[in-house]
Amino acid sequence: MSYEHYKAEKSDLLALVENSQYQSIEKQYEEITSVKQQLLKNRSGKDTSYIYQNSMVIYVLDIAMEQGISLQHLNIKDGHITVDGIGVSDEACRKFIASLQQRLIGLECHGTVKADKEMYTFHMEGSKGEHNSSSREDSSRRNSVGHNH
Structure with missing residues (x-):
């Protein structure tokens, strides 16, 4: 894998992470994961x-x-x-x-x-x-x- 290819991939990833829709979905996923962890806690x-x-x-x-x-x-x-x-x-x-x-x-x-x-x-x-x-x-x-x- 060339360094230029790596730079392009990194640029794409950073653009994705800064995307508001991506951030919203990631926040929802984190909230669901948190609920999942609470449900699995053994009373x-x-x-x-x-x-x-x-x-x-x-x-x-x-x-x-x-x-x-x-x-x-x-x-x-x-x-x-x-x-x-x-x-x-x-x-x-x-x-x-x-x-x-x-x-x-x-x-x-x-x-x-x-x-x-x-x-x-x-x-x-x-x-x-x-x-x-x-x-x-x-x-x-x-x-x-x-x-x-």
Whole structure:
């Protein structure tokens, strides 16, 4: 790598760092990271459900930000999760739900996507298998991502 190339790269980096949009995004990222660190702090060594629920929140937020999903509702309680949100396409919503299903090990998840005038909304639920209160027929009918258009 030539010195001229290095100087050009350094100049580009300095211009980026001085960009107001870059600074705004970096500030938001730092604030989110700070919240993430607070969530991960262990209140007491014996209360692992608190840590587990907080790590679930972080998984959902991380994947949503990474995939450009807008979350409308997130509820996690007693090993049960519900997530509602909006994506740019049917495929984006399905990818988000599939990503969550992969990350939330130990939970049985299912979700549906609906399209209304080029707006794609989704609803996903998950719960621990042994605590699943729905009937066997109901859970087998809804265990895959639905196709509601």
